[in-house]
Amino acid sequence: MTALLTIIVLVFILVAIWQMVKIFDLAQARTENTQVATDKDNTINGYIMMGFLAFIYIITIVSIVKWGDLPLLSNAASEHGSTTDNLMITSLVIIFFVQTITQFLLHYFAFKYKGEKGKKALFFADNNKLEAVWTIIPVIVLAGLIIYGLNTWINIMGVDETEDPLVVELYAQQFNWKARYAGADNTLGKANVRLIDIDRANILGLDEADPNAQDDIITTELHLPVGRPVLFKMRSQDVLHSAYMPHFRAQMNCVPGMITQFGFTPTVTTAEMRQTQEIQDKVANINRIRVEKSEALVAKGEDALDRYEFDYLLLCNKICGKSHYNMQMKIVVESQEEYDSWIKEQKEFKNSLSN
Amino acid sequence: MSAHADTHAHDDHGHHHKETFVTKYIFSQDHKMIAKQYLITGTIMGVIGIIMSLMFRMQIAWPEEPNVIFEALLGKWAPEGVMDADIYLALVTIHGTIMVFFVLTAGLSGTFSNLLIPLQIGARDMASGFLNMVSYWLFFLSSVVMVLSLFVEAGPAAAGWTIYPPLSALPMAQGGSGMGMTLWLVSMAIFIASSLLGSLNYIVTVLNLRTKGMTMTRLPLTIWAFFITAVIGVISFPVLLSAALLLIMDRSFGTSFFLSDIFIQGEVLHYQGGSPVLFEHLFWFLGHPEVYIVILPAMGLVSEIMAANSRKPIFGYRAMIASILAIAFLSTIVWGHHMFISGMNPFLGSVFTFTTLLIAIPSAVKAFNWITTLWKGNLQMNPAMLFSIGFVSTFITGGLTGIILGDSALDINVHDTYFVVAHFHLVMGISALYGMFAGIYHWYPKMFGRMLNKNLGYIHFWITAICAYGVFFPMHFIGMAGLPRRYYTNSNFPLFDDLANVNVVITVFALIGGAVQIIYLYNFFISIFYGKKAEQNPWKSTTLEWTTPVEHIHGNWPGEIPHVHRWAYDYSKPGHDVDFVPQTVPLKDGEEELQH
Ligand code: HEM
Ligand SMILES: [Cu+2]
Numbered sequence: 023m024t025a026l027l028t029i030i031v032l033v034f035i036l037v038a039i040w041q042m043v044k045i046f047d048l049a050q051a052r053t054e055n056t057q058v059a060t061d062k063d064n065t066i067n068g069y070i071m072m073g074f075l076a077f078i079y080i081i082t083i084v085s086i087v088k089w090g091d092l093p094l095l096s097n098a099a100s101e102h103g104s105t106t107d108n109l110m111i112t113s114l115v116i117i118f119f120v121q122t123i124t125q126f127l128l129h130y131f132a133f134k135y136k137g138e139k140g141k142k143a144l145f146f147a148d149n150n151k152l153e154a155v156w157t158i159i160p161v162i163v164l165a166g167l168i169i170y171g172l173n174t175w176i177n178i179m180g181v182d183e184t185e186d187p188l189v190v191e192l193y194a195q196q197f198n199w200k201a202r203y204a205g206a207d208n209t210l211g212k213a214n215v216r217l218i219d220i221d222r223a224n225i226l227g228l229d230e231a232d233p234n235a236q237d238d239i240i241t242t243e244l245h246l247p248v249g250r251p252v253l254f255k256m257r258s259q260d261v262l263h264s265a266y267m268p269h270f271r272a273q274m275n276c277v278p279g280m281i282t283q284f285g286f287t288p289t290v291t292t293a294e295m296r297q298t299q300e301i302q303d304k305v306a307n308i309n310r311i312r313v314e315k316s317e318a319l320v321a322k323g324e325d326a327l328d329r330y331e332f333d334y335l336l337l338c339n340k341i342c343g344k345s346h347y348n349m350q351m352k353i354v355v356e357s358q359e360e361y362d363s364w365i366k367e368q369k370e371f372k373n374s375l376s377n
Numbered sequence: 378m379s380a381h382a383d384t385h386a387h388d389d390h391g392h393h394h395k396e397t398f399v400t401k402y403i404f405s406q407d408h409k410m411i412a413k414q415y416l417i418t419g420t421i422m423g424v425i426g427i428i429m430s431l432m433f434r435m436q437i438a439w440p441e442e443p444n445v446i447f448e449a450l451l452g453k454w455a456p457e458g459v460m461d462a463d464i465y466l467a468l469v470t471i472h473g474t475i476m477v478f479f480v481l482t483a484g485l486s487g488t489f490s491n492l493l494i495p496l497q498i499g500a501r502d503m504a505s506g507f508l509n510m511v512s513y514w515l516f517f518l519s520s521v522v523m524v525l526s527l528f529v530e531a532g533p534a535a536a537g538w539t540i541y542p543p544l545s546a547l548p549m550a551q552g553g554s555g556m557g558m559t560l561w562l563v564s565m566a567i568f569i570a571s572s573l574l575g576s577l578n579y580i581v582t583v584l585n586l587r588t589k590g591m592t593m594t595r596l597p598l599t600i601w602a603f604f605i606t607a608v609i610g611v612i613s614f615p616v617l618l619s620a621a622l623l624l625i626m627d628r629s630f631g632t633s634f635f636l637s638d639i640f641i642q643g644e645v646l647h648y649q650g651g652s653p654v655l656f657e658h659l660f661w662f663l664g665h666p667e668v669y670i671v672i673l674p675a676m677g678l679v680s681e682i683m684a685a686n687s688r689k690p691i692f693g694y695r696a697m698i699a700s701i702l703a704i705a706f707l708s709t710i711v712w713g714h715h716m717f718i719s720g721m722n723p724f725l726g727s728v729f730t731f732t733t734l735l736i737a738i739p740s741a742v743k744a745f746n747w748i749t750t751l752w753k754g755n756l757q758m759n760p761a762m763l764f765s766i767g768f769v770s771t772f773i774t775g776g777l778t779g780i781i782l783g784d785s786a787l788d789i790n791v792h793d794t795y796f797v798v799a800h801f802h803l804v805m806g807i808s809a810l811y812g813m814f815a816g817i818y819h820w821y822p823k824m825f826g827r828m829l830n831k832n833l834g835y836i837h838f839w840i841t842a843i844c845a846y847g848v849f850f851p852m853h854f855i856g857m858a859g860l861p862r863r864y865y866t867n868s869n870f871p872l873f874d875d876l877a878n879v880n881v882v883i884t885v886f887a888l889i890g891g892a893v894q895i896i897y898l899y900n901f902f903i904s905i906f907y908g909k910k911a912e913q914n915p916w917k918s919t920t921l922e923w924t925t926p927v928e929h930i931h932g933n934w935p936g937e938i939p940h941v942h943r944w945a946y947d948y949s950k951p952g953h954d955v956d957f958v959p960q961t962v963p964l965k966d967g968e969e970e971l972q973h
């Protein structure tokens with residue numbers, strides 16, 4: 023089978039090459055044997071340039087219309103998320119504006135000034151004023167963006183300890199996530215991978231002697247109470263991973279040998295998010311796609327796909343090995359009461375050890 | 378002084394020893410032959426790299442579906458034609474490595490620096506023909522090692538082209554981090570040695586061997602670009618070499634430069650006190666300048682080709698040089714923008730955001746100057762010119778998104794997604810590839826004494842141009858939707874199901890774009906033998922390389938080396954009958970040399 027296909031492909035390639043030789047010969051004959059662009063070439067390519075400009079605009083518009091609602095530009099589920107989104111939209115508007123104008127000038131000039139025999143170009147080597155203008159304008163625009171951007175960045179990265187954030191450790195390993203809650207004392211117990219004791223089920227390497235560790239709670243789902251600042255402390259036991267929580271506009275690498283951190287305040291519960299129009303449309307669309315796919319699968323005798331329901335996710339976003347593509351953890355944002363009752367059901371560290 | 382030495386050199390060439398096949402084609406010390414060797418090797422590596430990318434694109438579009446091509450090319454890595462997850466990462470890794478280093482660094486800069494530096498500054502050859510030969514053969518050797526690494530039992534390196542430890546340091550973390558990674562590191566170490574020898578040669582040649590009258594401010598922008606590229610290379614490549622050496626020590630001798638506190642597959646490793654973040658700093662201290670090592674030569678080529686084909690001087694010659702210098706300087710202090718969320722201090726992030734956005738300014742100046750060069754020109758739409766215009770187009774599209782990525786607050790959310798992939802492919806991958814194609818179409822007559830077929834060139838450009846946007850423009854959107862790069866399949870995330878069709882569109886464009894390169898390869902190789910014989914100066918250019926005879930001779934000029942009397946851009950100068958005045962033509966009485 024493969025052999026047959028390979029032969030077919032080879033035959034196709036041979037035919038293609040033979041065809042190209044013909045094109046080549048014909049092309050040679052038609053151009054009066056000059057390989058330098060003629061006036062006709064200039065004209066044709068000038069027009070194609072305008073066509074190509076249209077193509078760039080069209081692909082931009084099509085992308086925005088068809089896929090513009092996919093981007094995470096709205097629907098941020100964290101407090102700082104909307105400031106990020108505003109900055110993103112501002113930047114995008116500036117970019118599209120510059121893109122539209124410069125691409126127009128480039129392609130239009132290529133069309134407008136296409137060469138003709140006997141025409142002489144303008145000897146225009148320099149103009150300090152012009153150059154000053156297009157140095158200063160980017161300087162001003164970028165200065166604005168830098169100030170705006172740095173303000174946002176400092177806001178996001180600054181941790182305000184006075185707000186009493188909920189402290190949660192995100193623990194990465196090939197290829198899954200664990201969360202460790204600090205418990206009633208809101209202080210994470212000391213930990214190091216050297217203390218891992220699989221036999222005793224001390225899987226995150228907590229210091230069993232540390233009093234702060236006793237009430238720590240290790241879970242495989244991340245639950246967050248809405249409206250309360252969370253401070254994540256990231257750890258990895260093996261290679262680099264990255265804790266990516268796109269809906270919250272949050273991401274931080276997990277680095278073996280060191281603790282990194284990132285804080286945000288979730289503002290929309292999972293249940294509320296599922297009710298928003300955007301998410302409902304998105305979920306409906308995805309389920310339509312999944313139903314189609316399922317039909318094909320069932321026809322092949324395989325299982326149909328599950329219905330999709332929206333959930334916040336934590337994804338790994340740093341290449342970490344074979345199953346990097348499937349390293350995820352569900353995030354649930356819920357009311358304080360729901361959170362309290364969930365956390366009560368989880369085992370504290372001191373009770374989770376086996377002897 | 379150089380003119381004096383040259384006459385002697387010329388005398389020597391009269392009774393030159395007979396060249397054998399080996400000294401002429403294999404161990405040649407002639408810069409023109411070495412340039413061709415670089416180009417051919419780079420082309421072969423490019424074909425390998427492109428085929429790899431088409432394979433992993435097919436996997437993303439049609440995940441986990443059997444594919445006869447996988448079965449045929451990947452063998453045991455595609456049991457029953459279904460691509461294995463490990464080999465997916467290996468393909469991505471080797472594709473990136475090959476494209477960035479072997480094609481767009483060695484293939485591009487190696488080819489054109491070698492070809493053009495002596496020819497355009499008026500030198501008989503490189504300062505050291507021998508070192509130049511060694512440089513090429515080291516590059517060849519590193520290519521061979523890299524290709525051999527594909528056949529290692531446990532698979533080639535698969536930690537991404539950035540080979541961040543600990544993943545790249547621990548064979549138990551990933552199959553490719555065993556012998557495959559060792560060969561990767563060996564190959565890169567040889568590559569760096571090659572690159573350093575080449576760069577030193579370029580620098581010395583430009584500084585010392587310019588012909589009489591060729592002052593630095595009369596140099597074509599190509600030479601400026603090659604020169605500064607070589608300087609950046611000499612500054613930054615050694616840092617990558619040290620990173621590679623330290624990584625080799627961590628891997629083989631148990632040191633802990635980059636590793637600490639690791640528990641993997643049930644055991645604690647002894648490493649203590651090292652930091653992966655240190656490796657990231659070292660890597661990107663080269664890595665960011667590297668992207669300019671890739672793009673500056675392309676910018677130089679494009680500036681030259683645009684001026685010649687617009688029949689106009691390049692606009693703002695001095696500003697072009699100034700912006701090359703500014704970019705070169707800034708490029709060494711922005712590396713942290715790849716590490717905003719690596720865990721480094723957020724204050725550092727602020728500093729790198731600042732420097733990164735600064736670099737957009739000289740980039741913008743260059744783009745505006747190219748556009749103005751076209752204004753009121755008499756544009757000759759040769760394939761080289763089309764690729765140059767295409768270069769400016771993709772450079773703008775890709776560069777603009779740098780403004781988002783450079784903004785640390787925004788990078789949090791798009792870092793390591795397809796948005797980054799779209800950004801750097803447009804601004805670096807496609808742009809530099811266009812620059813390279815432009816250079817090949819333009820200087821092919823100089824390299825092979827024959828012309829490429831123009832119409833095939835047009836077909837090649839237009840289909841490539843459409844496919845390039847077709848592939849990389851939609852990619853921004855799936856990136857903004859949060860799709861991480863380097864995922865073998867997205868089917869474990871129903872969240873991303875609505876992106877599957879975009880991925881199919883992208884792959885179809887990629888397959889067409891890849892197939893079109895066959896036309897180019899055909900044109901390239903057939904024209905070496907059957908192309909129309911070239912004239913001495915087919916594009917009516919002003920620069921010195923077109924004053925050499927079409928047939929290559931050792932030493933470049935049969936007689937004395939010409940002297941230079943003016944800058945490289947006297948196109949359509951008022952007061953002259955023809956629309957170009959070669960650099961060798963003395964100024965007329967009362968004619969002013971306009972160079973700024
Ligand atoms: C306009 C100026 C530019 C800015 C502000 C800029 C900014 C950035 C930033 C911040 C990143 C890191 C994104 C991330 O990993 O999250 C990045 C990635 C990258 N940029 Fe640019 N860039 C610019 C121009 C260029 C140019 C001219 C090139 C190449 C010629 C280039 C090549 C790359 C490459 C190769 C990467 C990705 C490396 C990787 O992660 O594999 N950029 N750029
Ligand atoms: Cu991962």
Ligand SMILES: [Cu+2]
Pocket residue numbers: 664665668711712714715
């Ligand atoms: Cu960079």
